[in-house]
Amino acid sequence: MKRIKVNLDKQSSLSHEICIGHTILDRIGLVIAKGNLANRYTVITDSNVSALYGEEILGVLREVNLKADLIEFPAGEVSKNMDTVLTITRELINRGVDRSSALIALGGGVTGDITGFVSSIYMRSIPYIQVPTTLLAQVDSGIGGKTGIDLPEGKNLLGTFSQPRAIFIDLRFLETLPDDEFINGLSEVVKYGIIDDVELFTLLEGKSDAIRDRDPDILQTIVERSCKIKKGIVEIDEKDIGVRRFLNFGHTIGHAIEAASGYTVTHGNAVSMGMIATARISEKMKYLPSDDRVRIQQLVRAAGLADHVPTSISTEEIISKTRTDKKKEGDSIHFVLLKKIGTPFTNGSVEEALIRETIEELKK
Ligand SMILES: NC(=O)c1ccc[n+]([C@@H]2O[C@H](COP(=O)([O-])OP(=O)(O)OC[C@H]3O[C@@H](n4cnc5c(N)ncnc54)[C@H](O)[C@@H]3O)[C@@H](O)[C@H]2O)c1
Structure with missing residues (x-):
């Protein structure tokens, strides 16, 4: 597992690490547990990714005795809106998620943007971790701390700058990514x-x-x-x-x-x-x-x-x-x-x- 440091502000906790490797999901529980970021972790994910990796990530977190649960929303850009934000936040409140908790974004750019946004406004902000599962999210949206949702007037019009506390990139996720989504992410690699x-x-x-x-x-x-x-x-x-x-x-x-x-x-x-x-x-x-x-x-x-x-x-x-x-x-x-x-x-x-x-x- 390669580790890359993102140095943002030496005075604060904004700096964090990007961990990259193949089949590293089983190891992230330990790294998160060692980081001691929160008392409980809620994974936010979309319906497609939940079906593929939801149980697995919960298993990984629970294996190292972390308290973990999962909230799923319907996959797709259509979900990147205020309704989804409100549904997720109400669910977090119902489950007793408080300021000693952290969120984990497991999914593509839509999941990362929504989760980052919710984490930056929920109870005046709680920490979040990015676990990007599309090529686009691994090379682009998962890094940089831009969060947001769409409005009928345009994309990404509501949002915040809010850095994740860690980014875990498991290349194995790309094996199940549909071809058109893979090629979609390649455009950003070509851009770099x-x-x-x-x-x-x-x-x-x-x-x-x-x-x-x-x-x-x-x-x-x-x-x-x-x-x-x-x-x-x-x-x-x-x-x-x-x-x-x-x-x-x-x-x-x-x-x-x-x-x-x-x-x-x-x-x-x-x-x-x-x-x-x-x-x-x-x-x-x-x-x-x-x-x-x-x-x-x-x-x-x-x-x-x-x-x-x-x-x-x-x-x-x-x-x-x-x-x-x-x-x-x-x-x-x-x-x-x-x-x-x-x-x-x-x-x-x-x-x-x-x-x-x-x-x-x-x-x-
Ligand atoms: N925050 C930023 O800096 C930034 C930068 C670029 C793009 N974005 C945003 O990112 C979003 C696009 O992200 P995206 O292309 O990842 O879309 P996405 O999150 O909708 O994911 C694309 C599709 O792939 C599925 N999927 C995800 N991981 C999978 C896997 N491992 N196996 C199988 N299926 C999987 C998802 O369920 C979804 O259907 C846009 O909303 C865009 O505005 C944000």
Whole structure:
């Protein structure tokens, strides 16, 4: 089991460890027991993950004499709302969960975001632990302490910054992950290669078949590298006011495509189209060499992700959605562009005409 330290604030308890390995679930009970974080632990999980791993995690916790129970909610983004938050909090109260308790998020990004949010507001906050089970959650949403829920007006509009006390990444969980969910998470790994790590990018280019076959050694390498990149960025900019924005590479246009499609295009595919569009914009603005843009497009395709925008999605709708991007400040969008693979920068002034032209090209 590899341990990576997330150093946030030396004065406080915000710093924590990410433990990564294959088949480590049986060992996390002991690590949690040694941490002595709480008198009881409530696992929050969705219906799919509960059926697969719910009993197992309870067994692991109870084996080391920890008091543990589980609350399940229906799987899917549709559950990431205030109703679920209220249902979970009322259940916690009914079961007598108090300020000496902690929550454990067992699941994908939806579970992590809801659990982190509940833990940050329940009885003015109790600790929580992340046990991410999707590739996306293991390399991205499980790290960084962003919590949240959706509103009818948009995604992630209510939330908090609240760091988990520990993150346990068991690569074995990925064995049961459906293909489309696995590929969804790969888009974030590709993004890390593009914004931060040329070596990771090159590894992804050379090993795309092994990755898609979920070779355990390669998975360990790419998940670990991705975690190090995310934690490094979070350490510098925990509250998302500076370099953490680089993590948004491809997401401004990606989120707009996702929303304009009525969420029929998956997040991973939308981000991939967004990354290719943004690489093209960077090339057209004479920042990014054409060779790098071609490599990005080829890697996205090799990873099994979408490299074209469906013609059925209105370009004007995509443009209009970029204007309502959550990361916008005043009238300017902090667009993350590229100088080369591994070197992103922010630029607030990308002409709408250039975005329009690029999206039209990606429909061909
Ligand atoms: N907090 C952050 O920093 C951050 C970052 C990125 C994304 N997010 C959020 O993450 C969410 C998406 O996360 P996600 O893609 O993990 O979705 P998800 O949590 O809905 O999981 C996807 C599906 O996989 C199932 N699943 C999970 N683990 C499984 C396993 N091991 N085996 C079989 N099935 C499994 C789930 O039940 C679900 O049906 C979005 O709500 C997004 O806003 C948050």
